[in-house]
Amino acid sequence: RTSNATRNMLIIGCDFIVNTCPQLFPDELRSRSFLRQFVMEASHVAQYETELNMYFGSDWDFFSLTHGNCQLDNAFYYNNADGKLEAGLWDFGGFGFSNPVNSLARNWIAAEPEVMVDVSADILEAFMDEMVKQGGKQLDRNKVFHTARLTQASFPFSTASMLTWAYRLKPKNSDFWKNIKDRWDPEVLNNFSIRFPTSNWR
Numbered sequence: 001r002t003s004n005a006t007r008n009m010l011i012i013g014c015d016f017i018v019n020t021c022p023q024l025f026p027d028e029l030r031s032r033s034f035l036r037q038f039v040m041e042a043s044h045v046a047q048y049e050t051e052l053n054m055y056f057g058s059d060w061d062f063f064s065l066t067h068g069n070c071q072l073d074n075a076f077y078y079n080n081a082d083g084k085l086e087a088g089l090w091d092f093g094g095f096g097f098s099n100p101v102n103s104l105a106r107n108w109i110a111a112e113p114e115v116m117v118d119v120s121a122d123i124l125e126a127f128m129d130e131m132v133k134q135g136g137k138q139l140d141r142n143k144v145f146h147t148a149r150l151t152q153a154s155f156p157f158s159t160a161s162m163l164t165w166a167y168r169l170k171p172k173n174s175d176f177w178k179n180i181k182d183r184w185d186p187e188v189l190n191n192f193s194i195r196f197p198t199s200n201w202r
Contacts, residue, residue, distance in 0.1 A: 010157070025202065056099040064100045070103075120148070162196070169193055
C-alpha cells in the first residue's frame with residue numbers, strides 16, 4: 001500500500017473527526033495540529049507495510065494459532081458448573097496461523113481507547129506470563145512490546161477504511177451524524193453496524 005493511498009483514506013477519517021461527527025472524539029483528537037502530525041506519521045509507516053509483515057512473520061517463537069477478529073461481539077460468555085467464567089467463539093472467520101502479538105494488538109481496535117492507554121501494557125505482560133504457564137516459551141519482552149506498537153502504528157488505514165461501511169448505511173451528510181450525542185448514544189451503542197466502524201476509528 002502506498003503512503004498516498006493511506007493519506008487519502010486518513011483524510012476521510014480526519015474529516016469524520018472534524019466535520020461529520022466530532023462529538024465522538026475528545027478535544028485533543030480533534031486538534032488540527034495533532035491530526036496533521038498523525039496523517040504524516042501514519043503515511044510514513046505505510047511505506048513499510050511489506051517489511052513490517054515480513055518482520056511479524058520472521059520468528060517461530062511468534063507464530064501460533066490466532067484469531068484476527070476476536071472482538072467482543074464474536075464471543076460468548078457463560079458460567080460453568082463450578083461458577084467459573086468461560087468463553088467461546090461464534091465466528092472463526094479470522095482464525096489461522098499468524099503472529100499472536102500482532103493479532104492481539106489488532107484486536108484492540110474495538111476496545112475503548114481511554115481504557116487501553118491504561119491497560120495495554122498489563123495485557124501484554126499477562127500474555128507473556130500465561131504463555132509460560134501453558135508450557136510455551138518465555139518471549140522477549142522488548143520484542144513483544146515492539147511488535148504490539150508497530151502493529152498499532154501500521155493499522156490506521158484499515159480502521160479509517162471501515163468508515164466507508166458506516167457511510168453506506170448513513171450517508172456522510174445525513175442528519176444522523178449531527179444528532180449523535182456521544183460515544184454512548186443508543187444509536188451507536190445498540191447498532192453494531194455503526195458501533196464497529198466508528199469505535200474502531202476512535
